[in-house]
Structures are given as structure tokens and as C-alpha cells.
Amino acid sequence: MSEVDAEDRSGRWWLDRSDLIGKTAIITGGAGGLGEAITLDLASNGVNIALIDRDEAATKRISKELISRGVEAIVHTGDVRKSDDLDALFEAVADKWKRLDILVNVVGGTFKGAFTEQSERAWDALIRTNLTHVLQATSRAVPAMRAGGRAGSIINITTIEGYRAAPNFAVYSAAKAAVAQFARSLAIELAPEGIRVNNVAPDLAPTPNMLGIGSTEASHPMLNPINIRTSIPMGRLGTPSDISNAVIFLASGLSSYMTGMTLHPDGGTFASAGWLNWPDEGFSNILPSSVLQHYTSPPPS
Ligand SMILES: NC(=O)c1ccc[n+]([C@@H]2O[C@H](COP(=O)([O-])OP(=O)(O)OC[C@H]3O[C@@H](n4cnc5c(N)ncnc54)[C@H](O)[C@@H]3O)[C@@H](O)[C@H]2O)c1
Numbered sequence: 001m002s003e004v005d006a007e008d009r010s011g012r013w014w015l016d017r018s019d020l021i022g023k024t025a026i027i028t029g030g031a032g033g034l035g036e037a038i039t040l041d042l043a044s045n046g047v048n049i050a051l052i053d054r055d056e057a058a059t060k061r062i063s064k065e066l067i068s069r070g071v072e073a074i075v076h077t078g079d080v081r082k083s084d085d086l087d088a089l090f091e092a093v094a095d096k097w098k099r100l101d102i103l104v105n106v107v108g109g110t111f112k113g114a115f116t117e118q119s120e121r122a123w124d125a126l127i128r129t130n131l132t133h134v135l136q137a138t139s140r141a142v143p144a145m146r147a148g149g150r151a152g153s154i155i156n157i158t159t160i161e162g163y164r165a166a167p168n169f170a171v172y173s174a175a176k177a178a179v180a181q182f183a184r185s186l187a188i189e190l191a192p193e194g195i196r197v198n199n200v201a202p203d204l205a206p207t208p209n210m211l212g213i214g215s216t217e218a219s220h221p222m223l224n225p226i227n228i229r230t231s232i233p234m235g236r237l238g239t240p241s242d243i244s245n246a247v248i249f250l251a252s253g254l255s256s257y258m259t260g261m262t263l264h265p266d267g268g269t270f271a272s273a274g275w276l277n278w279p280d281e282g283f284s285n286i287l288p289s290s291v292l293q294h295y296t297s298p299p300p301s
Pocket of ligand 1: 055058129201
């Protein structure tokens with residue numbers, strides 16, 4: 001039973017159960033894209049913020065924003081792939097707050113290309129950005145959470161591509177799948193200490209950097225309304241808030257009994273697994289006749 005009186009409709013239920021006020025979070029890549037939304041939403045829920053981001057203009061912008069909101073924050077410009085940069089952030093958090101409750105590993109990214117045409121250098125870059133940085137940040141966060149003695153929540157931003165095939169994104173897909181499996185195993189190792197490890201797997205929640213992937217055109221095909229209606233069951237693109245809502249849930253006490261899991265805030269694309277909502281025919285997992293009629297003969301195989 002909630003301790004809040006059944007008649008109390010003031011919102012105290014949320015405050016009591018979410019239990020976020022006064023917590024401390026580290027967000028990697030917390031100044032831009034999805035990271036910016038996550039940082040600002042954690043801050044709005046009373047969480048102390050520490051972030052690192054390599055985009056100096058973005059760190060300056062978010063610093064100003066956090067100051068204007070009266071949020072206590074540590075904002076570092078740096079590269080999460082560099083141990084020294086991560087150490088500096090974790091040390092600053094230990095000095096200032098002597099506790100760490102939440103780690104959100106946002107940094108990640110990819111580029112399009114056939115696996116057979118990618119160099120070993122390209123694989124290394126993808127693995128360092130999408131997998132190794134998660135290991136590096138997590139290995140620093142766990143001792144800090146233990147030292148604080150108040151359990152904790154670690155959240156990785158993965159992607160739908162870690163849970164389905166992603167042709168031309170094979171190494172990215174493999175690295176993100178590895179993060180999900182790492183989280184599942186670590187969740188069990190840390191469960192007795194109350195440190196939870198979960199993932200959030202977006203599909204299309206356009207950010208400026210993401211729109212650069214796979215196309216240099218100003219109007220990305222992803223933004224075409226017919227495409228959106230056909231390929232996303234809910235008929236709209238995701239927004240950064242759709243993703244940060246899931247992160248806030250996993251950071252908060254509302255998910256206190258969840259660990260080793262992945263949330264899929266994607267408008268239904270992961271569940272739909274190949275079913276598309278065609279403009280004339282509705283849902284079908286094969287090409288409908290209205291599309292087939294445009295092809296007079298099969299393409300060469
Ligand atoms: N946006 C989407 O639709 C989408 C979909 C699926 C998965 N994702 C995943 O979500 C995460 C964030 O995506 P995004 O679209 O916000 O990307 P983004 O490129 O905008 O990155 C977010 C922030 O991370 C920072 N960053 C990148 N590399 C860094 C590094 N090495 N060190 C420090 N900071 C760094 C960027 O400067 C940026 O401010 C990624 O892990 C991505 O794979 C995003």
C-alpha cells in the first residue's frame with residue numbers, strides 16, 4: 001500500500017515512489033542529442049548532474065541552461081574513450097557529492113557501410129564508442145555506487161539494431177547487442193547489492209547527428225510522412241523525451257524491482273518485426289499489390 005493517502009491527488013505519490021530528489025547522476029554524452037534530454041529531465045526531477053561530452057559548444061550551452069535552472073552540476077568537455085577524461089569526471093563527483101546513484105551511458109554512434117568494405121580501424125572505432133566506453137564508465141561507477149552505500153541504477157542506451165538484423169550496420173549492431181548481454185550478466189552479479197543494470201533501446205528518435213547517418217540529403221527519407229506512417233506502427237517518429245521518459249523510469253524507484261531488462265520506446269517497431277502499415281492495404285508483412293504493380297519483372301538476384 002502506498003503511504004500516500006488515497007484522497008491525496010497532489011502528485012506526492014510520484015515524488016515518494018520515484019525517489020529521485022537529491023540523487024547524483026553521471027551522464028556520458030549528456031550535452032547533446034538524446035543525452036541533453038536525459039540530463040535536463042534528470043535535473044527536473046531533482047537529481048544532481050555530472051556529465052561529459054566532447055562537443056564543447058554543447059557543453060557550454062547545457063552549462064548555461066543548468067545554471068539558469070539552479071541545478072548543481074559538473075560539466076566536463078572530454079572524450080569518454082579516454083581513461084583520463086573519465087577519471088577526472090568520476091573524481092570530481094566523488095569530491096563534490098561523495099556518492100553516485102545513477103549512470104546513464106548515452107555515447108554511441110555508427111556509420112553505414114558493407115561489412116566487407118570496412119577496415120579494422122573502422123571496427124575498432126565502432127567497438128570503442130559503442131561497447132568499450134560502457135565497460136570503462138561502468139567499471140568506475142560500480143565502486144562509486146558501492147562506496148555511497150545506497151545501491152544504484154545503471155542505464156545503457158542501446159538501439160533496436162542490437163535486437164534485430166541491421167544490414168550495413170553489422171559491427172554497430174554487434175557492439176550494441178554485446179552491451180545488452182553485458183548488462184544482463186552484470187545485473188545478476190550486482191543484484192545482491194541492489195545495483196540495477198538495464199537498457200533503453202530506441203529506434204528512430206531523430207537527433208542532429210543521427211540524421212547525418214546514411215544520407216547527406218537535407219530532407220532525410222526517414223522524415224517522409226508516408227515512410228513514417230508505413231514503418232512505425234504508432235505512425236510518428238520518436239522524440240528525445242520518449243527516450244528520456246524510459247530512462248527516468250529506470251533511474252527511479254518506480255523500477256526498483258527491474259534489472260537485466262531492456263525497454264523499447266520505439267512506437268512498436270521492435271514488436272512489429274517486419275509488419276508494415278501500408279498506406280492502402282494496412283498491415284502486411286509482404287509487399288502489397290499497390291507496391292508490386294510498380295515492378296514489371298523481378299529485379300536481378
Ligand atoms: N537518436 C536515435 O534515434 C537513436 C536511435 C537508436 C539508438 N540511439 C543511441 O542513442 C545514443 C545517443 O544517440 P544520439 O542520436 O543522441 O547521438 P549523438 O551523436 O547526438 O550523441 C549524443 C551526445 O554524445 C556526445 N558524444 C559522442 N561521442 C562522444 C565521445 N566519444 N565522448 C564524449 N561525448 C561524446 C555527442 O557530442 C552528443 O552530444 C547512442 O548510443 C545511439 O547509438 C539513438
